Amino acid sequence: MSDAAALYRAVRLIRRFEERAIELVRSGVIVGGIHPYIGQEAIAVGFCAALRPGDLITSTHRGHGHVLAKGADPSRMLAELAGRSTGLNRGRGGSMHAADFSIGILGANAIVGAAGAIATGAAWAAQRAGQDKVVVTFFGDGAVSQGVLLETFNLASLWKIPVIFVCENNGFATTMRTEEAVAGSITGRAEAFGIPARTVDGMDPVTVLDAARAAVDLARSGGGPSFVECLTYRFDAHHTWEHAARPRYRTDEEVVAGSTRDPMEIQGSRLPADLRAGIDDEIEILLEEAVRFALESPEPDEHEALDYLYADGMRARAGVA
Amino acid sequence: MPILSYLKALNRALASEMERDPAVCVFGEDIRVAVSNVTTGLVKKFGPERVVDMPISEQAFTSFATGAALAGQRPVIEFQIPSLLFLVFEQIANQAHKFSLMTGGQAKVPVTYLLPSSGSRVGWAGQHSDHPYSLFAHVGIKTVVPATPTDAYGLLVTAIRDDDPVIMFAPAGAVSRREDVDFGQLAPVPLGSGRVHRSGDDVTVVAVGHLVHEAIAVADELAGNISVEVFDPRSLYPFDWAGLTASLERTRRLVVIDDSNRTCGIGAEIIATMVEQMTLAAPPKRVTRPDGAVLPFARSLDLAVQPTRAQLRAAVEEVAK
Secondary structure, three states: OOHHHHHHHHHHHHHHHHHHHHHHHHOOOOOOOOOOOOOOHHHHHHHHHOOOOOOEEEEOOOOHHHHHHOOOOHHHHHHHHOOOOOOOOOOOOOHHHOOEHHHOEEEEOOOOOOHHHHHHHHHHHHHHOOOOOOEEEEEEHHHOOOHHHHHHHHHHHHOOOOEEEEEEEOOEEOOEEHHHHOOOOHHHHHHHOOOOEEEEEOOOHHHHHHHHHHHHHHHHOOOOOEEEEEEOOOOOOOOOOHHHHOOOOOOHHHHHHHOOOOHHHHHHOOOOHHHHHHHHHHHHHHHHHHHHHHHHOOOOOHHHOOOOOOOOOOOOOOOOO | OOEEEHHHHHHHHHHHHHHHOOOEEEEEOOOOOOOOOOOOOHHHHHOOOOEEEOOOOHHHHHHHHHHHHHOOOEEEEEOOOOOHHHHOHHHHHHHHHHHHHHOOOOOOOOOEEEEEEEOOOOOOOOOOOOOOHHHHHHHOOEEEOOOOHHHHHHHHHHHHHOOOOEEEEEEOOOOOOEEEOOHHHOOOOOOOOOEEEEOOOOEEEEEOOOHHHHHHHHHHHHOOOOOEEEEEOOEEEOOOHHHHHHHHHHHOOEEEEEEEEOOOOHHHHHHHHHHHHOOOOOOOEEEEEOOOOOOOOOHHHHHHOOOOHHHHHHHHHHHHO
């Protein structure tokens, strides 16, 4: 598959996965809701396309796109969202913690800005072990004033750690606008620590891929960390609770305007119509199978609720003596 | 026999584990020059790549260690001040501790958190004198508080080899202890195994950390009058419930001396667990810090809120009536 087709396929997969997941939230199969990635797909797709299979990522509460783009099985991912024992995390993580260590996904993380330090430590360990791995850590504009992330920039820059900080600036930290929340600039934060930083169009998968390749080359060649701010827009809710709660922090007109540049259409328009239609068909079949797999998979046994609490198998005392 | 000091025991455990396993590394502030006297000589022997002096940024380097652990390292973090644990509670309780379960067993986080000179050092005032081991036992971090040099050695070795996060409090009141030991007999001490320092028939005193030595002194003072058994849990979580039960089945009388604040301290858990499972011959007693204690600076005030030998003796006499 050409780069162009592969990028489109990945964007389309995430878009349709999220739409199917929202349906499953509405029908009650997925409890707890999800943070849809719709509109931001180009970022996960562009960066993961620049990585090797052995490279690592960390993700966020809005993490389905990153996990799918890095290569997670959509069936097991959807099963995880549905809390099934066949899920990526055996139903123990759900939407906000999906992980697949076998393909370098060190997990989605539900605390804003928390994963950057973990990613950087993993990159340091790989560097120490003489591996030429690169680690990409995704976070949103809401993370850029979290102290632990700023502290992490310092460590990454001091020791030229092969980590790439990817800020998905979708204009809102939940409901708070970036301009209300961020003093100075987002890239200025990284630059203050001596980390090269740039801002790119986060709606175009090819633009993101180009920026990602430059950052990955720099990191892999020993040049240390870099920071990429990707300008994007969240087409759907912060979280699916918004579909019912309807908090008023942006107008319908604004959402329409923000959604006119659509990564799926941008990349889709680069393909011949028949190729695009063929990919669309293939994705529908794949997701139909994923939904079937999730629905038919068993829920975990309640007696195993605290399995895996300790890596060495230590059992916790029960809540009733 | 040669004499082993408590701090030298910690140093010896670190050095022997670093020798044995190249994945073991040490992070902390001012550890190259060993201001806490724990890491003395390690940088010379193992180099700055494995004895990593950290810029003051506790939150970042705590999760950095988590990331390094996820990628195969086995870090030990030395914190100079016990109150720093409040700063990194998110990184330990909400990140490192939760990875194993949340990933359905994909991840392990073998990090050891080492707190040399925990609790009051007398005169270090409000923000340097806490002893929050109960807090970590409460959230389920494997928590050890050795009282003696040999146990400090044995528990640190075990902590480093454990595949889960383990926190070790080395109480300020115990680090000056010295012991005659046969170095060839130093061995790992399993988690969840208590130690009876004095056998007795009338009252079981459970003492935590440095307070073990106060309990032994009280047992000696009361010898011939009241026969006191001194039970040192060594590890608070997991706890040697079977060992304590065996002791209480003989004595049926219980006093706990615990350097925690009173509400929700480990002393409360010890008493609750025992009275749930057996009928004691007298109401049990706790000797603890007061509720919500903030240690005042003045020496007399600092000492006034710490559990004392006199309080313990009075409690034992009361329970033995």
